[in-house]
Amino acid sequence: MRISLICPVYDTPPTLLRAATASVLGAAPAPAEGGAAAGIVQLVLVDDASRSEATREVLQQLAAEDRRVLVLRSPRNRGPASARNLGLQAAIGDWVGFLDADDLWLPGHLQRLGAVAAANPDAAWIGAGHCLLQPDGECTPAQGLPAVWGTPLAPGLRRHAGPALTRLLLANFWMHLGAMVVRRSVLQQAGGFAEGLSYGEDIHLMARLSVLAPLHYLEEQGYAWRRGRPSLTSSAARLRFDSLRVHRVAAQDPLLRGFAREHRWARYKATKGLALNNLLAERRGAALHAALRAWLVDPRELGDLSHFLRLWFGGTEGRDLQRYSQAEQFTVRSAS
Numbered sequence: 001m002r003i004s005l006i007c008p009v010y011d012t013p014p015t016l017l018r019a020a021t022a023s024v025l026g027a028a029p030a031p032a033e034g035g036a037a038a039g040i041v042q043l044v045l046v047d048d049a050s051r052s053e054a055t056r057e058v059l060q061q062l063a064a065e066d067r068r069v070l071v072l073r074s075p076r077n078r079g080p081a082s083a084r085n086l087g088l089q090a091a092i093g094d095w096v097g098f099l100d101a102d103d104l105w106l107p108g109h110l111q112r113l114g115a116v117a118a119a120n121p122d123a124a125w126i127g128a129g130h131c132l133l134q135p136d137g138e139c140t141p142a143q144g145l146p147a148v149w150g151t152p153l154a155p156g157l158r159r160h161a162g163p164a165l166t167r168l169l170l171a172n173f174w175m176h177l178g179a180m181v182v183r184r185s186v187l188q189q190a191g192g193f194a195e196g197l198s199y200g201e202d203i204h205l206m207a208r209l210s211v212l213a214p215l216h217y218l219e220e221q222g223y224a225w226r227r228g229r230p231s232l233t234s235s236a237a238r239l240r241f242d243s244l245r246v247h248r249v250a251a252q253d254p255l256l257r258g259f260a261r262e263h264r265w266a267r268y269k270a271t272k273g274l275a276l277n278n279l280l281a282e283r284r285g286a287a288l289h290a291a292l293r294a295w296l297v298d299p300r301e302l303g304d305l306s307h308f309l310r311l312w313f314g315g316t317e318g319r320d321l322q323r324y325s326q327a328e329q330f331t332v333r334s335a336s
Helices: 014-025 053-065 080-090 109-119 162-171 184-190 201-212 240-253 260-280 286-295 302-314
Strands: 002-009 038-045 071-074 094-098 125-133 138-140 151-154 157-160 182-185 215-226
Touching: 002 014, 002 080, 002 125, 014 038, 038 053, 038 080, 038 109, 053 071, 053 125, 053 286, 071 080, 080 094, 080 201, 094 184, 109 125, 109 215, 138 215, 157 162, 162 201, 162 260, 182 184, 201 240, 240 260, 260 286, 260 302
Parallel strands: 002 038, 002 094, 038 071, 125 215
Antiparallel strands: 094 182, 125 138, 125 182, 151 157, 157 215
């Protein structure tokens, strides 16, 4: 199992970038040519036109320190989807994985992936659970794929496949992109990431992959998703309607035909989340606009709209916000 890892980088603090790279490059040495052991043969760091001199310097240092590191630079900032596609063009491994520049692979993840691949030669897509890495260093387990939908293969390992898997992936965020690896041939068949998307490109890709290959899913956590620092997940751009564009892209995707109900439900939930987060950011006009757009997706849900209007008129303090939307509540760097 020879893995190329692709990691978009944009102004990442050097200490976090070094920690991320060490978590994968230190997991095991590169496997010998033709060997059966799992290993990282390549880490492609795609600099998405970073402005930070410190970030650019540490990228060059990492490339000089380990021959497996390849640094590519995009001439302009185009977002993570385009950066990952650029990295995919340079990938040499028969498997491809992903890493966010401030996250971590957890100890043992590489070995567990390799064991699954060795025991299941037909496997083309292997994933695992993830945790939320808090600023204090605590890693809180995140919700993973529901075991009830998978076929058990071994303790802690299930196979998810078919339309049931696609419906799950369209409906909710169950697996972090960084916790999975996929055969490069299957990833190329899926067409890589949808260009131009800044949000949801990972979920869209996973839904496409689910049509092409079963997922061998390890319930043990393999990836730490760092929270609590400025990133795309805390950007004010998430408050704009363009952040929902992935739902239009998915609904028009030829690979995802036949899932109209799931597309509509995903768009409804995401638009409600946008309404709630705009309200929490005190963008009241945008919040009301989003809530009305959500209701237009499914006019039967008058109860949800009524609850939002109570929040809008009466305030959110002390209210049951999840009764309206279970979407992640985030704090943006600037709501202007």
